[in-house]
Amino acid sequence: MIAPNRYVQGPRVLEDAGQYIGHLGSKVFFVADPLAWSIVKDQISKGFAARSIAYGYEPFEGLCTRAGADKISVKARAFGPDVVAGLGGGSAIDTAKAVSHDLGCSLVIIPTVASNDAPCSALSVQYKENHMLDRFLRLKRNPDVVLVDSKVISEAPARFFVAGMGDALATWFEAFTCTKSSAKNMPGGVSTSAALSLARLCYDTLMEYGVSAKLAVDRKALTPAVEKVIEANILLSGLGFESSGLSSAHGIHEGFAAMEETKSMMHGELVAYGTLSLLVLENYPRTEIGRVFGFCEAVGLPTTLGQLGITDVSPEHLRKAAEVACMEGLTTHNTYFEINPDLILGAILGANALGEERLKGPQRP
Ligand SMILES: [Zn+2]
Secondary structure (H helix, E strand, O other): OOOOOEEEEEOOHHHHHHHHHHHHOOEEEEEEOHHHHHHHHHHHHHHHHHOOOEEEEEEOOOOOOHHHHHHHHHHHHHHOOOEEEEEEOHHHHHHHHHHHHHHOOEEEEEEOOOOOOOOOOOEEEEEOOOOOEEEEEEOOOOOOEEEEEHHHHHOOOHHHHHHHHHHHHHHHHHHHHHHHHOOOOOOOOOOOHHHHHHHHHHHHHHHHHHHHHHHHHHOOOOOHHHHHHHHHHHHHHHHHHHHHOOOHHHHHHHHHHOOHHHOOOOHHHHHHHHHHHHHHHOOOOHHHHHHHHHHHHHHOOOOOOHHHOOOOOOHHHHHHHHHHHOOOOOHHHHOOOOOOHHHHHHHHHHHHHHHHHHHOOOOOO
16 A cells, blocks of 8 residues: 655645645745646745745646656756645646656645545656557655645636546445456555555545535535545545556546547546446446436536537447557456456446436436
8 A cells, every 4th residue: 555655635734835845855846737826826935935945836737748747857957856846737746746756856746626636646647649648657656745725626616626526436436346356556566455445435425525515616615525525536536546446437538538529528527437337337236326326417527428528429439439448558457357348338338328318307217
């Protein structure tokens, strides 16, 4: 089981960023989403000034690619930091991870949205320019500090928060699949009971607090339920997936991510639909499937292919996505039975059939 060294979450923790980061050194190089940086810069600067911490800043937007990370590494090296800090959403964070790996310095992650479970892990997911998966870069160690300002996150657009719940929704089901198949987790071992319990707690937290947290974030309110779901999206999902393993929900997500129509969808939204497909693929009981569909409908996660932007739902059109999901090296193969594009295609179409039928009215399957 692996985890970040420290995880700090609470309202306005960024004002004390110097206190939480200071033990790592006095020069911090930020790789940051420019919009997020403009929102939190003043808070961080104040805390840094109080502790004489100097910082550099490089804006980052777009896809996390090897070339993009290499370019920023050159600038970071010129600054000579003790710490590289990734600030913003998944791409800025993954790029900062690659830069810190390159420089061999400490790593701090400051997510300003709770849209995915990347912050806590020792993985940087890198893509090719065509949005196809390039590689999983494995860092030597997990982040030294993950700093989560729940006030900042609760004031970000609700879609990010909901997408994070979509990513977190997969954690328990994928972890459980890996336990059944004895698949390897991210560091190459098998899951501990501790990691599996965290994955389950992630799911239970979403079911208990997800809907009320979403309603609160819609109104930019920070409530205890929002704090619980931020922890589920970032900490529980992060530890759960990394130390227990991923399976078909993320594999199917890669199939969708390779389609032109889904370019405007977020990682967690595609993973949520991947989770519905996993439930169909593994033939979960009707009550469990109904519960997960009901949750997705209540918080606004996609439950039909149409909601992913896919209008041609013919098997011929979707076969490519099913084939991508079965590519060698993808976590779809962590399923406890042999998978192939026919099975994945069936699961994708089966989930869509349930999703469409449920939208028609009260007689929900
Ligand atoms: Zn994910």
